[in-house]
Amino acid sequence: MSAGNKIDQTARLAKTVSLETPDTLLKYDAIMDGAPMGILFTQDGIMLQANASFLEIMGYQSEQLLGKPASLLFFSIPENYLEIGRIAGPALTAGKAFRADIQASRQDASLFWARFSAKAVNRNNKQDGTLWFVEDVTLEHLHEQQLRQTLEEQRAIFDSAAVGILYSHQRTVARCNERMASMFGYSAEELLGRSTRLLFRDEAHFGELSRQVYPALKTHGSFSTELQMPHRDGHLIWVHATGSQVQGSTLVGDEVIWIFTDISARKAAEEENRLTLLELEAVFANAAVGFIYTREHKIQRCNDRSAEIFGYAAASLVGLPTISVFPSELAYQEFRVKAARVMDGGRSYETEVQCKRKDGSLGWCHLHGKALNPADISQGSIWIVVDTEVTRRTREQLAESMRELEALVENASIGILFTKDRKITRYNPRFGEMFGYPDGQAIGSPASIFFSSQDEYEAFGQMAFPLLSTGLSLQTELYTQHSNGQKRLWVKLIAYLADPKDLSKGTIWLVEDRTGFKASEAALQKAQADLLQAEKQVALGSLVVGVAHELNTPIGNALMAASTLSELCQDVSASIARGDLRRSQLDSYMLDVTSLAALMTRACERAAQLVASFKQVAVDRRQAQRERFNLLDLLQDSVLAHNQKLVQPGWQIEYQIAADIVCDSYPEPLSQIAVGLVENALTHAFVGRSHGNLRISVELVEGQIALSFSDDGIGMAPDILARVFDPFFTTRLGQGRSGLGLSISRNLATAVLGGDLTVTSELGQGTCFTVHFPQIAAQQI
Numbered sequence: 001m002s003a004g005n006k007i008d009q010t011a012r013l014a015k016t017v018s019l020e021t022p023d024t025l026l027k028y029d030a031i032m033d034g035a036p037m038g039i040l041f042t043q044d045g046i047m048l049q050a051n052a053s054f055l056e057i058m059g060y061q062s063e064q065l066l067g068k069p070a071s072l073l074f075f076s077i078p079e080n081y082l083e084i085g086r087i088a089g090p091a092l093t094a095g096k097a098f099r100a101d102i103q104a105s106r107q108d109a110s111l112f113w114a115r116f117s118a119k120a121v122n123r124n125n126k127q128d129g130t131l132w133f134v135e136d137v138t139l140e141h142l143h144e145q146q147l148r149q150t151l152e153e154q155r156a157i158f159d160s161a162a163v164g165i166l167y168s169h170q171r172t173v174a175r176c177n178e179r180m181a182s183m184f185g186y187s188a189e190e191l192l193g194r195s196t197r198l199l200f201r202d203e204a205h206f207g208e209l210s211r212q213v214y215p216a217l218k219t220h221g222s223f224s225t226e227l228q229m230p231h232r233d234g235h236l237i238w239v240h241a242t243g244s245q246v247q248g249s250t251l252v253g254d255e256v257i258w259i260f261t262d263i264s265a266r267k268a269a270e271e272e273n274r275l276t277l278l279e280l281e282a283v284f285a286n287a288a289v290g291f292i293y294t295r296e297h298k299i300q301r302c303n304d305r306s307a308e309i310f311g312y313a314a315a316s317l318v319g320l321p322t323i324s325v326f327p328s329e330l331a332y333q334e335f336r337v338k339a340a341r342v343m344d345g346g347r348s349y350e351t352e353v354q355c356k357r358k359d360g361s362l363g364w365c366h367l368h369g370k371a372l373n374p375a376d377i378s379q380g381s382i383w384i385v386v387d388t389e390v391t392r393r394t395r396e397q398l399a400e401s402m403r404e405l406e407a408l409v410e411n412a413s414i415g416i417l418f419t420k421d422r423k424i425t426r427y428n429p430r431f432g433e434m435f436g437y438p439d440g441q442a443i444g445s446p447a448s449i450f451f452s453s454q455d456e457y458e459a460f461g462q463m464a465f466p467l468l469s470t471g472l473s474l475q476t477e478l479y480t481q482h483s484n485g486q487k488r489l490w491v492k493l494i495a496y497l498a499d500p501k502d503l504s505k506g507t508i509w510l511v512e513d514r515t516g517f518k519a520s521e522a523a524l525q526k527a528q529a530d531l532l533q534a535e536k537q538v539a540l541g542s543l544v545v546g547v548a549h550e551l552n553t554p555i556g557n558a559l560m561a562a563s564t565l566s567e568l569c570q571d572v573s574a575s576i577a578r579g580d581l582r583r584s585q586l587d588s589y590m591l592d593v594t595s596l597a598a599l600m601t602r603a604c605e606r607a608a609q610l611v612a613s614f615k616q617v618a619v620d621r622r623q624a625q626r627e628r629f630n631l632l633d634l635l636q637d638s639v640l641a642h643n644q645k646l647v648q649p650g651w652q653i654e655y656q657i658a659a660d661i662v663c664d665s666y667p668e669p670l671s672q673i674a675v676g677l678v679e680n681a682l683t684h685a686f687v688g689r690s691h692g693n694l695r696i697s698v699e700l701v702e703g704q705i706a707l708s709f710s711d712d713g714i715g716m717a718p719d720i721l722a723r724v725f726d727p728f729f730t731t732r733l734g735q736g737r738s739g740l741g742l743s744i745s746r747n748l749a750t751a752v753l754g755g756d757l758t759v760t761s762e763l764g765q766g767t768c769f770t771v772h773f774p775q776i777a778a779q780q781i
Contacts, residue, residue, distance in 0.1 A: 038136075041121075042070050043129035057114070057136050059107040076105040088118055092130060095123030101137055113141040164239075164260035167246075171196050171253075183239070183262050185232025201230050210253075213243060218252045221245045226263065238267040290387075293372075295380030297322050297336075309365065309387045311358035327356045339369060343381060346374035352388060363389040415491075415513070418498075419447050420506030434491075434513050436483030450480045452488075464495065468507060471500035477514060490518040558603035561596040568592050624666040624752050626777060631661045631705075635696060638671040639678050650691030653678075657698045663705070665777040669748040673757070676745045677709045677769050685713025685767060703775050710768040716761040724759055754778050 038054025040047060047070050055062060058073060065072065074081035080102050088098040098118040103111050115135040122128035158165055164180030166173060173191045181188040184199060191198070200206040209227065216223035222244045228236040239260050246255035284291050290306025292299055299320050307314040310325050326332035335353060342349040350368040357363060366386040371377040409416050415431030417424065424442050432438045435450065442449065448457040460478070467474045473496040480489045492512040499505040572589050575581040632655060639653065663670075678694065686692040692713060699706040716724065723729045727743040742757075749757040755773030 038132075038134035040070075040132040040134060041129055042132065044127065045070050047072075048129070054134055057106075057112075057134060058104070064107070073104050076109045077103060077111065080104065084116065088116075092118060092120045092123075093126060095120060101141065112136055112138040164258075164262075166191075166196075166258040166260065168196050168256050168258060169254065180260055183237070183260060184229070199229055201228075201236075214253050217243065217245045217256070237262060238264045290383075290385030292383045292385060293380060294322050294383065296378075299324075300380065306385050309357075309363075309385055310355065311361075325355050325357075327354055327362055339381075340377065343369065343371045343374070343377055346371070363387065364392045365389075415509075415511035417509040417511060418506060419509065420504075422447050424449075425506065431511060434489065434511065435480070436487075442483075449483075452481050468495060468497055469503060471497065488515075490514045554603040554605075556603075558600045561599040561603070565593060565596045565600075568596075624669050626665065627667050628662060628664050629667045630659075631663050631698065631707075632657045632659050634667050634671060635674055638674050639696070652693050654693070654695045655697075656695060658700070661698060661700060661705075661775075663775050665773065665775070666752050669752040670771075670773075673745045673748050673753075673771055674707075674709070676741050677771075680741055680769075681709065681711045681713065681767070685711045685715075687714060689713075700775065705771075705773055705775050707771040707773075708768055709770075710766060712766045715763045715765045715767055717763050721759065721761050725757070749773065 035051055035053055038057045039051045040054050041049040047066055047068055050058075050062065050065060055065065058065065071078065071081045074084075084100065084102050087100060091098040099116070101113055101115050104114045105111060113136070115137045117133040117135075118130050120126055120128070120130055158177050161177055161179055164177065164183045166176040166180050168174060173194050173196060176188055176191050178188050181191050184191075197203070197206050200209070209225075212225065213223045222242065224240070224242040226238065226240050229239055231237050240263050241261075242259045243256045244259075245252065246257060249255040284303050287303060287305055290309050291303045292306050293301040299318055299322060302314055302317050304314050307317045310317060323329065323332040326335065331353070335351070338351070339349045348368060348370045350366065352364060352366045354362045355365045364387075366388045367383055368386075369381050369383040371379070371381045373379045409428045412428055412430055415434045416428045417431050418426040424445050424447060426443065427437075427440070429438075432440070432442070435442070448454060451457040451460065463476070464474050473494060475492075475494050477490060477492050480491050482489055490513075492514045494510040495507055497503060497505065498508055568589055572581065572586070575585060635657065636655065674696075681692075681694055692711060695708075695710045697708050697710070699708075725742050725746045727740055729743075746757040749755050749771050753771070753773035754777055755771060757769065757771050759767065759769050761767035
């Protein structure tokens with residue numbers, strides 16, 4: 001700009017702003033030229049004056065700019081010119097200052113950020129123009145943009161971080177990300193403003209950590225630790241916490257950034273690994289097998305069991321050359337070469353070798369080894385050592401036992417058969433001899449060849465399978481088929497599974513030829529039947545003799561009375577015919593007739609009683625009345641009513657019967673049995689005694705009653721005990737006893753009550769009769 005033009009412009013501006021004195025003009029001009037910011041004067045949208053700083057900022061010469069419209073400053077972005085006019089116009093019109101950062105265009109069309117500050121020269125007259133102050137704030141905007149981007153990135157990191165981030169101010173949560181809040185079971189909003197004490201188990205835990213944190217922050221500016229902290233639901237989580245003092249904070253711990261990492265999974269894995277290691281150590285130390293770690297041909301580590309196998313203490317075995325446990329150098333080298341060849345390929349090597357103990361003795365061991373690192377076997381190998389000396393001896397003993405068993409099978413006197421899937425797999429010579437299949441001719445044949453028909457075989461299978469399939473043995477007798485098809489054999493069969501847990505292993509059959517025994521048994525049964533028939537004949541003869549004997553006396557007496565009466569009648573008839581019948585003779589006749597009639601009556605009554613008793617031997621329940629009754633009441637009423645002797649001094653009867661036992665049976669026959677047994681005891685058990693004890697007791701088990709009559713009398717000899725229930729058997733023959741009492745009682749117990757009557761006795765030890773019968777009698781068919 002020329003000096004003349006500059007003076008003219010300054011004068012014009014001074015006039016506009018009422019600067020009248022030359023001194024003031026000079027000062028103003030100095031301000032324009034020396035101002036560090038651009039200054040522009042516009043009037044009606046035309047640029048009239050600009051200082052050097054403005055021209056430099058815009059990249060123009062004065063003649064290129066002055067007198068031109070102000071829109072030239074925004075020629076590449078005209079919308080910004082319109083925007084500044086829209087914003088600045090109202091403010092300047094109102095007499096207010098205007099300030100804004102807007103992008104403008106330099107002469108070279110490059111854009112830059114300009115800070116425009118403007119004010120009307122005369123707020124009362126806008127036409128007087130506007131004074132603009134312009135600063136290039138491009139770098140400031142760039143810095144702001146970079147800062148904003150950095151803040152956005154940090155905010156994204158803060159919000160999306162996989163770790164918890166917490167900013168604490170004066171021990172209060174000033175800010176935290178969602179990861180931090182969710183780690184402890186909260187939302188970020190719930191934690192804001194809360195005391196950091198919330199994140200600790202208790203006050204003591206909070207105070208303890210504080211005592212560690214503050215010295216570390218003061219000395220190093222940061223603190224790091226691993227600790228357990230409570231989750232909102234109460235369970236504890238492991239976290240790694242790192243705290244850093246905020247730069248510029250004046251008080252230690254006043255502002256701290258905390259980074260929290262949830263390491264619960266890692267801690268759990270560490271604990272699991274620790275427990276696994278403890279378990280492995282326990283296995284290593286207490287295993288029933290030996291463990292040895294070898295490296296560079298030396299024993300580096302071993303457990304107590306391996307040392308024990310080789311006769312060492314564990315400490316003294318460690319460090320020894322591996323060759324120490326081998327019988328010789330040659331044996332060790334052979335073993336080493338074979339093992340290396342296998343383990344080089346990453347495989348396990350196992351073998352059974354003789355090893356040397358500390359005392360020089362040899363023992364067999366099973367060795368199983370694997371390289372610690374198959375890619376480099378020089379890192380050593382792990383060996384499992386099992387003492388097989390006892391096992392080896394056991395195997396040898398088992399082999400010997402198997403040989404002995406084989407000899408036993410081959411030479412057994414009974415047949416032994418092995419079958420699998422219903423086919424014959426093996427049998428011993430005796431079996432082949434028994435069925436006519438020598439030299440294994442039947443091997444591979446179906447087992448049905450020993451049966452006369454397939455139906456018979458299938459029926460046997462249906463009987464055997466349920467037992468054998470459950471692991472039970474089968475014992476039976478069979479009528480089997482010989483190989484010739486004609487001969488049949490009776491055999492005793494015992495079968496069991498070779499392995500009860502696996503049916504597919506087959507079945508073992510022990511077969512004994514019982515054909516000869518069966519023939520002997522049949523002969524014996526015939527002899528027994530003949531003997532039984534003879535005994536029946538004898539019993540029938542005894543019965544006939546008994547009946548004849550018992551009836552002989554009353555019938556004989558009646559016959560004698562009748563014949564005597566006949567003779568007396570003949571005498572009286574003769575006297576009447578002769579006419580010499582005297583009164584004394586008639587009186588004597590009448591007395592004799594009366595006496596003989598009485599004798600005949602008693603004899604016939606006795607005979608009738610005997611016949612009635614004999615008929616009771618064959619009594620059945622159809623003649624008895626079934627009723628419900630109390631057992632104790634029935635026995636007490638029956639026994640005392642028929643046996644007054646028991647109430648006399650010296651005699652005692654004891655009842656051991658529950659008062660609530662009620663039976664549904666036949667009370668009259670039971671009462672008759674009870675009376676008969678008590679009468680039998682009083683008659684036979686206490687001979688020669690005027691005192692005695694009788695006990696009547698009952699046992700009720702699952703609806704079955706055992707009614708016992710026990711006495712402390714003289715007991716019975718074995719020969720008497722064997723015949724006590726025989727009809728007409730009595731030890732008081734000729735003393736008014738028929739010998740039918742016990743026989744009748746037993747018949748009543750079996751035929752009417754549906755039970756039985758048994759007796760036990762020893763001479764000098766008393767006798768016990770027991771009536772067995774159901775509490776509820778069976779229905780009559």
